[in-house]
Amino acid sequence: MQALRSRLIGLHLPPLPSPSSLSAKPPCFSLSFRHSFSHSNKQKPNNPNPCSSHHASATKSPQTPISDAAKFVRTVLFVPPGVEPDEVTDDMILPGSNIVLGPYAGDAKIKEVEFVKSSGRPKDCPRDSRPEFAMLGRSNVGKSSLINALVRKKDVALTSKKPGKTQLINHFLVNKSWYIVDLPGYGFANAPESARMDWSAFTKGYFLNRETLVSVLLLIDASVPPQKIDLDCANWLGRNNIQMTFVFTKCDKMKGGKAKRPDENIRDFQELMRQTYREHPAWIMTSSATGLGRDELLLHMSQLRNYWDN
Structure with a gap:
């Protein structure tokens, strides 16, 4: 976790919150997809939110403890579906960003x-x-x-x-x-x-x-x-x-x-x-x-x- 903090600090970005400060009252809002809808006759998942699928499960199960490291990661980084906050490592973060690369990343080439x-x-x-x-x-x-x-x-x-x-x-x-x-x-x-x-x-x-x-x-x-x-x-x-x-x-x-x-x-x-x-x-x-x-x-x-x- 210290390596993650050091890497982001090295980008000269805002000072990062300490894990202990994350229990403070949060600001106004966070992002998620607005809705799901039928696509090709297939219903989308109930939680089609690429930035916080793990946030929803944490909200529904408050009795499940969340580590300080996970709280830090989910507050500072964009963690995509398929990745748990505790699994994030330094080499998963795309350079010059706060974006974690997850298993849904695929062919990104533009051919036409x-x-x-x-x-x-x-x-x-x-x-x-x-x-x-x-x-x-x-x-x-x-x-x-x-x-x-x-x-x-x-x-x-x-x-x-x-x-x-x-x-x-x-x-x-x-x-x-x-x-x-x-x-x-x-x-x-x-x-x-x-x-x-x-x-x-x-x-x-x-x-x-x-x-x-x-x-x-x-x-x-x-x-x-x-x-x-x-x-x-x-x-x-x-x-x-x-x-x-x-x-x-x-x-x-x-x-x-x-x-x-x-x-x-x-x-x-x-x-x-x-x-x-x-x-x-x-x-x-x-x-x-x-x-x-x-x-x-x-x-x-x-x-x-x-x-x-x-």
């Missing part, structure tokens, strides 16, 4: 990708049963660049120096089996007033009603200090029990002067998140320019997807 459609309303999105991951973030966070980096093809997703270019829900089909969904960026100042007013209504409708949504990848710009709009978005997702992963972008960027390093901004953001989450959501550091975190993020997505589709 195709644009399917743009939708102006959630009800116009594809209606098949394929799982999907939604990319969400401020309009200049590097969302399109990350999509292009993941699929290793230029211009699959539209990139522009003008924030707010994506104003529709765009579905990209990967390996003919799952979707990457590019959602409109929030917080862009140059978009038409009508687009700014409509963003909340139709994007939130997508989150609340999209049964095939496996997880939201909430992109956070690590080159700048924590932004209130990102914190508000994360807290809205949390209040609505929508599973998410924090994807820190631009981790290669170093601002001049006295600006903080990306790892310091990540530490500050996570410290704020700790005030509202019982267990910290999954997070990972990435850079579209250098490829940092690409393979690890795809592995993480594969284990969420495989569990969802199990």
